[in-house]
Amino acid sequence: MKSQLTNAGNTIVPAYLALLARGLSIVKEPSAFTESGMIWVAEDTTTQFSAEDLVTLLGLVAMQETRGAGWQASDEEIESFFAKYGVP
Template structure:
């Protein structure tokens, strides 16, 4: 049986620029902001358009937030049952 190989992509340095380009292709402007607080200086990337503003520490996470919102819609937050199902499946004791 000859099966087609599965394409694998891992979160690594070589995904940052493709994620940036993907975000731009979705019509978002991207900027960087620095948040200074007592514990540490944090850098965030911001993707904005006329409807949304997303913030994350990397382009990969930024694209993940945008994708989550696009896929789940306005009610993107997990419902109690979804949270319970997740923990039931992925609780550290069941892995």
């Protein structure tokens, strides 16, 4: 049987702990650009990440770890994604 992991309330602390395990410092700061008025920020000596929640923040870190500094999708990757899944 496959294990299952779903973004829910019980993933917040594990996401925080995973960010700490990567050596990132984490703070929660006021933000005029979010619905909650707060934003999570994680950073190391070279990069700063920010998101409205810790699971999304961990996703950004994982994206950069996986794709590197050139994390952005190419035009071809974008077209392939939309061809497969449609426009959001």
